[in-house]
Amino acid sequence: MKGLDMDKEVEILKTAFESSYDGIHILDNQGNTLYINNACTRIEGISREEAMTKTIKELVANGVYSESVTLKVLETKEPTTIIQTAKNGNQLLSTGTPTFKEDGSIDKIVVNSRDITDLNELKRELSVKEELAKQYQIELELLKQQHGKQPDFIAKSPAMQKIIRLALNVAKVDSTVLITGESGVGKGLLAEFIHNNSNCAQGPFIKIDCSSIPESLFESELFGYEKGAFTGAEKTGKAGLLELANGGTVFLDEIGEMPLSMQPKLMRAIQHREIVPVGGKLVKKLELRIIAATNVELTQKVREKEFREDLYYRLNVVPIRIPALRERREDILPLTLRLTEKLNKHYGFCKQLTEEVKDLLLEYEWPGNIRELENLIERILVSTQEDVIDVKYLPVHLLRGKTGAFPFDDMGTEDYKTALAKYDHHLLKLAIEREGSIPKAADRLGIDATTIRRKLDKYENLLK
Numbered sequence: 001m002k003g004l005d006m007d008k009e010v011e012i013l014k015t016a017f018e019s020s021y022d023g024i025h026i027l028d029n030q031g032n033t034l035y036i037n038n039a040c041t042r043i044e045g046i047s048r049e050e051a052m053t054k055t056i057k058e059l060v061a062n063g064v065y066s067e068s069v070t071l072k073v074l075e076t077k078e079p080t081t082i083i084q085t086a087k088n089g090n091q092l093l094s095t096g097t098p099t100f101k102e103d104g105s106i107d108k109i110v111v112n113s114r115d116i117t118d119l120n121e122l123k124r125e126l127s128v129k130e131e132l133a134k135q136y137q138i139e140l141e142l143l144k145q146q147h148g149k150q151p152d153f154i155a156k157s158p159a160m161q162k163i164i165r166l167a168l169n170v171a172k173v174d175s176t177v178l179i180t181g182e183s184g185v186g187k188g189l190l191a192e193f194i195h196n197n198s199n200c201a202q203g204p205f206i207k208i209d210c211s212s213i214p215e216s217l218f219e220s221e222l223f224g225y226e227k228g229a230f231t232g233a234e235k236t237g238k239a240g241l242l243e244l245a246n247g248g249t250v251f252l253d254e255i256g257e258m259p260l261s262m263q264p265k266l267m268r269a270i271q272h273r274e275i276v277p278v279g280g281k282l283v284k285k286l287e288l289r290i291i292a293a294t295n296v297e298l299t300q301k302v303r304e305k306e307f308r309e310d311l312y313y314r315l316n317v318v319p320i321r322i323p324a325l326r327e328r329r330e331d332i333l334p335l336t337l338r339l340t341e342k343l344n345k346h347y348g349f350c351k352q353l354t355e356e357v358k359d360l361l362l363e364y365e366w367p368g369n370i371r372e373l374e375n376l377i378e379r380i381l382v383s384t385q386e387d388v389i390d391v392k393y394l395p396v397h398l399l400r401g402k403t404g405a406f407p408f409d410d411m412g413t414e415d416y417k418t419a420l421a422k423y424d425h426h427l428l429k430l431a432i433e434r435e436g437s438i439p440k441a442a443d444r445l446g447i448d449a450t451t452i453r454r455k456l457d458k459y460e461n462l463l464k
């Protein structure tokens, strides 16, 4: 400002203050306004007159500001920054800076305020966009899958999208994963999804169904055996399933069914990533990812001493619970559509379901989850002549929309024996549809698989 007289200097400063985009508010040490610029009155929604005639305490008391940076500076005697809300709703980032007299007491306070409402709105928009980008990334991964190994993996519901996100993250590291969920929710498919997206996707994916291996064969099946290990063993010895999974993923399905006697051995194999084949001495090192799945409550098995606690914790490093289909109804129609398309293509059909049928599918409880849905769609598609499938082709339990409801509510014209046969037939078919196979249905109903087969043959003849 060299060469300018005082009036000129003041004029320039005033012009600068008045054209500032930020609010400038200068107050004395009692909180009285000495100067307030245009930007300040605009962004704070306060008139110059109000500011000039009231102290800052009164303005706070009148709700003009939610709090006051000036009062904070008067209290602390230090430059202070706060975020406050003005009465017009604007969010303000205000910094108060004290100036001092020679004796060290505060002379004035200069407050600089910036309207950050737009900034906050931008931040909010950014986080919405980020969330969208994340979703697109998932969709993209799924799309890539669709042209790759798992064309039928459906995950439209927010719950499944969250699971896919987690699965894609864990796929990149080799942590052990424990997938839980009711029968037929897709635990096996998710295990394959993790494998296919992992660094060992080129390696093998070996599924071991722990419920189907007899206890006496478990060790040799899992760890293999050396030649001559036991009578009946193959002469050359045999590699175990864990060894076959080397360089890839082993999927231990129905892990809750693993015999207690096997559990410490599996525990050691997982812990040290090494095995000793039955009848052998040499330790074999393994590099593999372990994914286990169960539809029983493992913690309860641990409490009942049927499952080792240490093994449970070894497996439960990354737990993933797949919700039942009824807890993510958004997936029902996309799954139905996908299945219908697949079957139409496979059989050269051109069939479709009416809106009413879709509504009923949406309402039903699906105790057998996606497996039940798959079996039902296949059954109605292949057993119907018409191209448009309406509600009359749906089984009665679905029409009622209630699980386990008694399907015959009028007596009809049949005699007692035929009516009972019809009900028994219906029950057996339903159990097979839900559980996925005759042996599993037999387990569920507590009868022999051969009994089911015999009854089905009998009823098929009787009810023809």
Ligand SMILES: Nc1ncnc2c1ncn2[C@@H]1O[C@H](COP(=O)(O)OP(=O)(O)OP(=O)(O)O)[C@@H](O)[C@H]1O
Residues within 6 Å of the ligand: 152, 153, 154, 155, 181, 182, 183, 184, 185, 186, 187, 188, 189, 190, 253, 293, 294, 295, 335, 370, 371, 374, 436
């Ligand atoms: N998200 C999905 N998209 C498409 N199909 C699916 C999905 N999840 C499961 N399925 C299909 O549903 C059927 C049952 O799935 P899966 O065998 O993986 O279930 P599970 O939970 O392992 O059952 P269980 O406990 O009886 O072994 C399979 O045919 C599978 O392909």
